[in-house]
Amino acid sequence: MVDYKLPPLNALRAFEAAARHLSIKNAADELCVTPSAVSQLLKTLELHLGVALFRRVNRGVFLTEAGQNYLPAVRNAFRQIAEATRRVATAPDTGILTVSVTPFFASAWLVPRLNDFQNIHPEIDLQVLTGKGLVDFSRDGVDLAIRHGLGRYPGLVSERLFAVEMIPVAAPSLAARFSAPTCSQDLTAWPHVHDVDRKDWYLWFQAQGIEDIGPPRGPAFDDSGLLLKAVLAGQGAGLVPAAMAILDLAEGRLVKLADVAWPEAYAYYLVRPETSCDRPKVTAFRAWILGCCASA
Structure with missing residues (x-):
């Protein structure tokens, strides 16, 4: 079996939500978890990838160049999964x-x-x-x-x-x-x-x-x-x-x-x-x- 070394799905969801809102709190509200849980998931994803995806500035977050490059692929993957699920369900x-x-x-x-x-x-x-x-x-x-x-x-x-x-x-x-x-x-x-x-x-x-x-x-x-x-x-x-x-x-x-x-x-x-x-x-x-x- 090929090991694609995919990151945890929850970490990807947290990344997509935080990138869309540019807010840890708003991402947490959407995912019905705590802000600290979102922060931990983002840290897990960054460790998995070996790159920083966000810059933390005061209370806000901004995507790094790596984060900006990663986001379209993640977002498109979620859309494809959702559409395939809709067709099958x-x-x-x-x-x-x-x-x-x-x-x-x-x-x-x-x-x-x-x-x-x-x-x-x-x-x-x-x-x-x-x-x-x-x-x-x-x-x-x-x-x-x-x-x-x-x-x-x-x-x-x-x-x-x-x-x-x-x-x-x-x-x-x-x-x-x-x-x-x-x-x-x-x-x-x-x-x-x-x-x-x-x-x-x-x-x-x-x-x-x-x-x-x-x-x-x-x-x-x-x-x-x-x-x-x-x-x-x-x-x-x-x-x-x-x-x-x-x-x-x-x-x-x-x-x-x-x-x-x-x-x-x-x-x-x-x-x-x-x-x-x-x-x-x-x-x-x-x-x-x-x-x-x-x-x-």
């Missing part, structure tokens, strides 16, 4: 379909509609992974992704699902405490729930030509799903994407406070590799979700 028209979505889209839009997809395609087991970062389709084992952005994903096929139009909503319990607003100006007196930058209501009022709204008060959240929960709990009026509020409005958990929508530049997109376009599982999910969005 399941038949193309049955089994598991893995979809990566943002947490807010999953909870507010996708999950309430999954019964419909499963009734139409009982042969497909949908696996939903949540995350806000970009997806490496060849490495992460993801078939499709839904992302909030401008739709510019080089090397990938992206299709717009729907634009994001922010509308003001509140829980019925909160709305009962105030007179029904007759114009946008009336909403300046309501308690507000904000995004983490506290700019959402300011921009919405500004779009209506209202400048004098005072300093932003009330709770703020860095997660849209938490913001929506706070609105549903009656903690303040909030601005949420119209498409995400359809079910809550229809079932009376929210009330719409004005018929004025503020359009964002961003939209929700269905994203996939070009190589997956002819796979029956992918085609089935694409047709279903585009149909849902078109009929909303």
Whole structure:
């Protein structure tokens, strides 16, 4: 048997992650280990190769020339393994379909509609992974992704699902405490729930030509799903994407406070590799979700 003297796989994974992030801590977070474990794996790899792959500067790391030369081959090897695994693991028209979505889209839009997809395609087991970062389709084992952005994903096929139009909503319990607003100006007196930058209501009022709204008060959240929960709990009026509020409005958990929508530049997109376009599982999910969005 030929001995290729390959380094440990875990050490290669740590190297690729640390090289991508240029951060031991971020690599550790991704791999679900401690920073010291990543450092030890990198040291093991460097001893195996007999060269330094990183320069440590303060709290950061930078690739040496040897590291820069080694990275493309390691990254390409992982991609080839992932793609070969994808081809071997399941038949193309049955089994598991893995979809990566943002947490807010999953909870507010996708999950309430999954019964419909499963009734139409009982042969497909949908696996939903949540995350806000970009997806490496060849490495992460993801078939499709839904992302909030401008739709510019080089090397990938992206299709717009729907634009994001922010509308003001509140829980019925909160709305009962105030007179029904007759114009946008009336909403300046309501308690507000904000995004983490506290700019959402300011921009919405500004779009209506209202400048004098005072300093932003009330709770703020860095997660849209938490913001929506706070609105549903009656903690303040909030601005949420119209498409995400359809079910809550229809079932009376929210009330719409004005018929004025503020359009964002961003939209929700269905994203996939070009190589997956002819796979029956992918085609089935694409047709279903585009149909849902078109009929909303």
